[in-house]
Every structure is written in structure tokens, then in C-alpha cells.
Amino acid sequence: MERALELARRGAGAVDPNPLVGAVIVRDGRIISEGWHEKFGGPHAEINAFSSLKESAEGADMYVTLEPCAHYGKTPPCAEAIVRHKLKRVYVGILDPNEKVAGKGAAILRNAGIEVNVGMMEQECRRINAVFFKHITTGLPYVWLKWAMSLDGKTACSTGESKWISCGESRGAVHALRNRLMGIMTGINTVLADDPQLTCRIEGGRDPYRIICDSKLKIPLDARVIGNDGKCIIATVSHDAEKIKQLTELGAEVIETPRSEEGIDLCFLMKQLGGRGINGILAEGGGTLVFSLIKHGLADHVTAYLAPMLIGGETAKTPVGGRGFLHIPNCTGLENMHFEQCGRDIVIDADIKKG
Numbered sequence: 001m002e003r004a005l006e007l008a009r010r011g012a013g014a015v016d017p018n019p020l021v022g023a024v025i026v027r028d029g030r031i032i033s034e035g036w037h038e039k040f041g042g043p044h045a046e047i048n049a050f051s052s053l054k055e056s057a058e059g060a061d062m063y064v065t066l067e068p069c070a071h072y073g074k075t076p077p078c079a080e081a082i083v084r085h086k087l088k089r090v091y092v093g094i095l096d097p098n099e100k101v102a103g104k105g106a107a108i109l110r111n112a113g114i115e116v117n118v119g120m121m122e123q124e125c126r127r128i129n130a131v132f133f134k135h136i137t138t139g140l141p142y143v144w145l146k147w148a149m150s151l152d153g154k155t156a157c158s159t160g161e162s163k164w165i166s167c168g169e170s171r172g173a174v175h176a177l178r179n180r181l182m183g184i185m186t187g188i189n190t191v192l193a194d195d196p197q198l199t200c201r202i203e204g205g206r207d208p209y210r211i212i213c214d215s216k217l218k219i220p221l222d223a224r225v226i227g228n229d230g231k232c233i234i235a236t237v238s239h240d241a242e243k244i245k246q247l248t249e250l251g252a253e254v255i256e257t258p259r260s261e262e263g264i265d266l267c268f269l270m271k272q273l274g275g276r277g278i279n280g281i282l283a284e285g286g287g288t289l290v291f292s293l294i295k296h297g298l299a300d301h302v303t304a305y306l307a308p309m310l311i312g313g314e315t316a317k318t319p320v321g322g323r324g325f326l327h328i329p330n331c332t333g334l335e336n337m338h339f340e341q342c343g344r345d346i347v348i349d350a351d352i353k354k355g
Contacts, residue, residue, distance in 0.1 A: 001063045001065070003024050005121065007023070013205060019096075021064065023036070025050075026060060027059070032057070033052045035048025042075075046068055046078040046081060061089040065093040065125045067103070068090070068109070083108065092117065093125030094119070130300070134300065135280070141278050141280055143298050144301045145283050147304055147305070151307070153318050153319070154312070155287070158316045165311075169343030170343055173305075173347070175205065184210055185213065185282070188212060188215075195223060211278075212232070214238075219247070232251065235255045236256060237264055283299070287321025288321045306348060336350060
């Protein structure tokens with residue numbers, strides 16, 4: 001199953017909105033074939049494993065990170081293919097929460113006399129598909145917060161200068177995240193200050209949808225983030241019909257949300273984005289937007305790059321801004337913390353506690 005998980009990760013950035021899946025076929029402790037879901041619309045992991053066989057799979061075991069599908073979609077059901085190949089046992093990491101599957105794949109196998117064992121490395125199998133699991137069960141995108149900060153918690157100097165707090169290796173890891181997640185979100189102040197492209201600079205990588213929260217529709221028409229690929233989405237509460245028309249003509253999509261206390265109604269926006277099939281979003285700030293995502297329970301995970309420097313300054317920006325929580329018991333907690341070094345930086349990964 002560890003090998004199946006390793007294979008599954010190879011599909012990152014290529015299979016959305018489908019899950020990452022890896023499959024390994026074993027006979028007498030010997031791997032005879034393996035495969036993973038390589039791209040959206042292509043064969044699933046199990047089918048790719050069968051396609052690579054050099055010998056019969058009859059009587060062999062399969063280890064697969066997610067329950068084999070039981071329905072006809074872009075490809076035929078994988079459960080039926082497993083039955084045709086007459087496997088003896090199938091070890092499933094975790095059942096598929098998609099209502100089209102949800103135990104049906106395992107039932108097809110058991111009804112055909114194949115032994116099915118569910119739950120091997122279940123937490124690891126759930127973790128690699130956290131994005132898929134949230135979107136398929138709630139319709140909302142999985143929101144992954146990211147920031148780089150100094151040891152004293154600053155994301156920029158008091159002058160606004162922030163290039164570069166993180167090291168080159170960390171910036172490379174961020175581009176891998178941009179490739180992995182379908183969307184990237186930031187506030188208008190970041191666009192006005194830095195004029196970023198918010199693209200993925202990995203060879204063969206995928207540029208995410210660029211989502212700009214711009215309540216007053218201040219974005220310049222020549223902002224690089226608009227691009228010419230139709231993947232820029234601007235959320236606003238402005239009713240400036242002329243500006244909306246101009247942005248639309250440039251290829252951007254404008255989503256008008258109800259007005260909330262903070263401006264844009266982020267809960268409404270997330271429902272709209274999830275409905276468009278955007279299942280995961282990397283939120284890169286600024287601090288006001290990040291706090292709003294946390295406050296409304298929309299954020300799911302955080303990656304912080306901690307650089308070995310001290311910036312100081314009472315007015316220097318911090319990664320989480322806004323009004324903040326007023327009492328310690330009300331603060332949002334983190335769990336499943338993981339630490340590692342990336343170049344000169346320390347990377348902190350954690351899930352955001354719910355409830």
C-alpha cells in the first residue's frame with residue numbers, strides 16, 4: 001500500500017477533479033504490475049496496472065488506495081475489470097465517498113467471490129485525497145493557506161518589501177502546490193502592490209484558476225493576473241457594469257457576491273467556485289483575506305515557510321490580519337503538525353481544526 005500511495009502522488013496536478021489513486025498487483029509477495037491514475041479522462045489506476053501485466057493476474061492480490069469505481073463515467077467500472085481478471089484478494093485503503101461508488105465497488109467484488117479488505121493505511125489514503133473528499137462530500141473547495149514569514153512572524157517589511165523572505169527551494173515547493181491545486185486566491189491589495197501572474201512555473205505544470213477578491217473592483221485592466229487564458233475569476237460586490245464588461249471582454253469572469261460585513265461573501269463565493277468544479281484553492285493572502293477564510297471555517301490546511309531572519313516593525317504585515325480573535329479560547333487550533341526543512345527555511349504543515 002505504501003507503493004500504491006507513492007504511485008498515486010504522481011497524478012498530482014493532472015487528474016482533478018478526480019482523486020489520486022495508485023494500484024499494485026502482487027503474487028506471492030512479488031509485484032507483478034502497478035499503475036496510477038495519470039490524467040483526467042484517462043484510464044484509472046487499476047486499468048493501467050492491468051495494462052502493464054506481463055503475466056496473468058488470476059489468483060493475485062491488488063492493493064489500491066481508493067475503492068474501485070462501480071459506475072460508467074469517462075471509463076468503464078474498474079470493479080468489473082478486477083472481476084474479469086479473477087483476482088483473489090483486494091486490499092482497499094479507503095472507501096470512495098462519491099455516492100456513485102460509496103461501497104458499491106467493494107460489493108461487486110465480494111459478490112464475485114473476491115475477498116475485500118478495507119482500511120489498510122486508511123489515514124494516509126484519506127490524506128492524499130483530502131481535496132477530493134471535501135469537494136465530493138460538501139461541494140466546496142478545499143482551502144489550503146500558504147505564507148512565508150520571518151522568525152518574528154512578519155510577511156513584509158514596514159515599507160511593504162517582501163522579496164524574498166523565503167528561499168528558492170521554498171518558492172519551488174510553492175509552484176508545486178500551484179500545480180497541484182486547481183485555484184489560487186489572493187486579495188486585490190496583493191495585485192495592486194506586486195502585479196503578480198500567479199502562474200505555475202514548473203515545466204509541464206498546470207496554471208491554476210486565479211481568483212481575486214476585489215470588493216470595489218479596483219483591479220487595473222492591464223493587470224498581469226488577468227492573462228489571456230480565461231482562467232481569471234474576480235469576485236466583487238461592485239455593480240460597475242462598464243468595468244465588468246471591460247473585464248469580461250479581456251477574458252476574465254466576474255462573480256458578484258452578496259455584501260457581507262467584510263465585503264465579499266466568501267461562503268457564497270466558495271459555493272460558486274465549487275460548483276464550477278474548482279475543488280482545491282491555494283490562498284496566498286493577504287492577511288485580511290486569510291483571517292476571513294479562517295473565521296468562516298472555510299480554511300482546511302496551512303503551510304508556513306519560516307525563514308531564518310528577523311524583520312521587526314510595529315506596522316510590518318503579518319500572515320493573518322483582520323480583526324483577529326479577541327479571546328484565546330476562541331482562537332482556531334491546528335492539528336496533525338508536520339515539520340521539515342526546505343533549503344534554509346523550516347516548513348510547518350498542519351490541518352486546521354474544525355468546530
